[in-house]
Amino acid sequence: MKNLVILGAGTAGTMMANHLVSKLTKKEWTITIVDQYKTHYYQPGFLFLPFDIYTEKQVKKEGKKFIPKGVNYIQKKIDRILPEENKINLEDDILDYDVLIIATGSKTAPDEVEGMLGDNWYKSIFDFYTYEGALALRNKLREWEGGKLVIHITEMPIKCPVAPLEFAFLADSYFKKKGIRDKVEITYVTPLSGAFTKEKCSKSLGYLLKEKNINLEIDFAIERVDNDNNKIIDYADKAIDFDLLVTVPTNMGDEVIERSGLGDDLNFVPTHHNTLQSLAHENIFVIGDATNVPASKAGSVAHFQAETLTDNILLYVEGKPLKEEFDGHANCFIETGDNKALLIDFNYEQEPVEGTFPFAGIGPLRLLKESVFNHWGKLAFRWIYWNMLLKGIPIPFVSRNMSIKGKNID
Amino acid sequence: MKKVIAQTEIDVNEEGYLTDFSQWTKEIGTEIANEHNIEMTDSHWQVVDWIQNKVNEGVALSIRGIKKSGVIDIKQFYALFPGGPLKVSTKIAGVPKPKSCI
Numbered sequence: 001m002k003n004l005v006i007l008g009a010g011t012a013g014t015m016m017a018n019h020l021v022s023k024l025t026k027k028e029w030t031i032t033i034v035d036q037y038k039t040h041y042y043q044p045g046f047l048f049l050p051f052d053i054y055t056e057k058q059v060k061k062e063g064k065k066f067i068p069k070g071v072n073y074i075q076k077k078i079d080r081i082l083p084e085e086n087k088i089n090l091e092d093d094i095l096d097y098d099v100l101i102i103a104t105g106s107k108t109a110p111d112e113v114e115g116m117l118g119d120n121w122y123k124s125i126f127d128f129y130t131y132e133g134a135l136a137l138r139n140k141l142r143e144w145e146g147g148k149l150v151i152h153i154t155e156m157p158i159k160c161p162v163a164p165l166e167f168a169f170l171a172d173s174y175f176k177k178k179g180i181r182d183k184v185e186i187t188y189v190t191p192l193s194g195a196f197t198k199e200k201c202s203k204s205l206g207y208l209l210k211e212k213n214i215n216l217e218i219d220f221a222i223e224r225v226d227n228d229n230n231k232i233i234d235y236a237d238k239a240i241d242f243d244l245l246v247t248v249p250t251n252m253g254d255e256v257i258e259r260s261g262l263g264d265d266l267n268f269v270p271t272h273h274n275t276l277q278s279l280a281h282e283n284i285f286v287i288g289d290a291t292n293v294p295a296s297k298a299g300s301v302a303h304f305q306a307e308t309l310t311d312n313i314l315l316y317v318e319g320k321p322l323k324e325e326f327d328g329h330a331n332c333f334i335e336t337g338d339n340k341a342l343l344i345d346f347n348y349e350q351e352p353v354e355g356t357f358p359f360a361g362i363g364p365l366r367l368l369k370e371s372v373f374n375h376w377g378k379l380a381f382r383w384i385y386w387n388m389l390l391k392g393i394p395i396p397f398v399s400r401n402m403s404i405k406g407k408n409i410d
Numbered sequence: 411m412k413k414v415i416a417q418t419e420i421d422v423n424e425e426g427y428l429t430d431f432s433q434w435t436k437e438i439g440t441e442i443a444n445e446h447n448i449e450m451t452d453s454h455w456q457v458v459d460w461i462q463n464k465v466n467e468g469v470a471l472s473i474r475g476i477k478k479s480g481v482i483d484i485k486q487f488y489a490l491f492p493g494g495p496l497k498v499s500t501k502i503a504g505v506p507k508p509k510s511c512i
Contacts, residue, residue, distance in 0.1 A: 155474055161510045192510055193497040199424060201512040219494030221473040235484045265478055294470060296511045344512060352512055
């Protein structure tokens with residue numbers, strides 16, 4: 001018998017288990033998936049939790065439900081990967097593998113910035129990239145009476161790069177609905193050179209911040225949080241005051257990657273951009289947020305990667321050359337507040353442009369334009385996630401590689 | 411679009427970033443720096459060199475990367491390239507500025 005081991009039962013790992021269980025023959029292969037946590041979170045829901053749009057129940061389920069029969073599910077901590085011996089040390093066990101899939105994701109590391117994890121953490125400083133953070137922020141927002149709200153990105157790359165912007169838009173709607181928008185000053189702070197960094201997006205969407213009266217601070221690389229004076233301060237000594245700071249801390253790969261010596265500066269695993277094979281070890285493959293590929297860290301990306309990676313695992317075990325197929329395809333709804341949303345569809349090469357999706361000239365979804373229909377799409381996506389995406393069921397009319405049909409490309 | 415700089419015609423995008431690195435020369439870098447009121451010194455060129463190597467290796471540029479580069483610390487980086495050091499230094503180096511997905 002041969003062993004295929006998947007580390008991590010999040011979005012990417014769960015999808016791989018579902019894809020491979022029917023494709024690798026049971027006589028030859030044992031598939032094992034390892035994850036220490038019992039709960040599977042619908043992470044896109046963390047954006048809605050603080051605004052009381054989703055409840056706790058809507059964003060979490062028991063992970064076991066989504067692991068198919070025929071896959072061995074181990075709930076233990078992973079100590080380290082020993083790539084030279086093809087072994088994995090678990091907290092009290094050792095696993096051998098012939099093929100390894102790393103799907104250990106990325107997580108927030110607020111301790112990377114001086115003072116962030118200080119006395120005001122979850123009092124006036126919050127993240128919304130964790131369940132705990134999103135929930136604590138919801139409770140804070142329910143009673144907050146206004147002041148300076150600062151939404152801040154520490155450094156790139158981050159999971160779902162548009163989420164902080166969506167947070168700003170939804171905050172504008174939330175306070176309007178509450179009747180206290182005039183008491184809240186919203187400022188969006190980014191280390192990049194703009195809220196929108198790509199030409200077409202910046203042209204099509206530049207109006208959004210002005211329309212919603214959101215201030216913008218660019219090129220802000222945070223050095224520290226001043227907890228005594230409620231300020232964030234950057235390396236150029238620029239200071240920004242806040243009453244409520246919603247920050248996206250540094251995102252890093254799991255510590256197990258660092259312990260195993262498999263990662264870069266941020267514990268992301270160097271991975272071939274198109275095959276998803278690790279650059280250092282031919283029997284190790286990497287998927288989702290754990291890779292260092294320059295695609296967005298998002299569920300849709302993991303979904304498209306999973307289709308290519310499934311084919312490549314099968315090619316690899318048959319000793320055939322891998323397909324250099326994955327193109328960085330991402331497909332993301334972006335909430336713009338007031339029950340509207342945008343849709344973007346792009347890849348490594350092609351920046352988001354206007355057009356229709358998935359059918360050229362018809363839609364029904366509009367690319368890079370606000371619409372109510374796109375907002376329904378975003379809300380419907382939660383059902384698609386739990387019922388189709390995790391189970392590895394293809395989404396109708398949406399192919400793994402980006403299509404240029406329906407896109408307005410110069 | 412085209413732009414003439416240091417007596418050479420080059421291709422740039424709307425923000426003035428080179429779209430074809432093969433057209434880059436030190437003279438072009440020096441002139442772009444001048445447009446930003448920066449007088450290039452050895453320290454500036456060390457940073458530009460480091461940036462070009464990283465881009466060549468396919469590594470995403472970040473402030474953290476600068477911190478770990480061993481070439482310069484972040485305070486110095488801000489002092490050398492005032493007003494958004496990554497944005498300015500990448501333009502001088504003839505490589506794309508760091509971007510997000512939109």
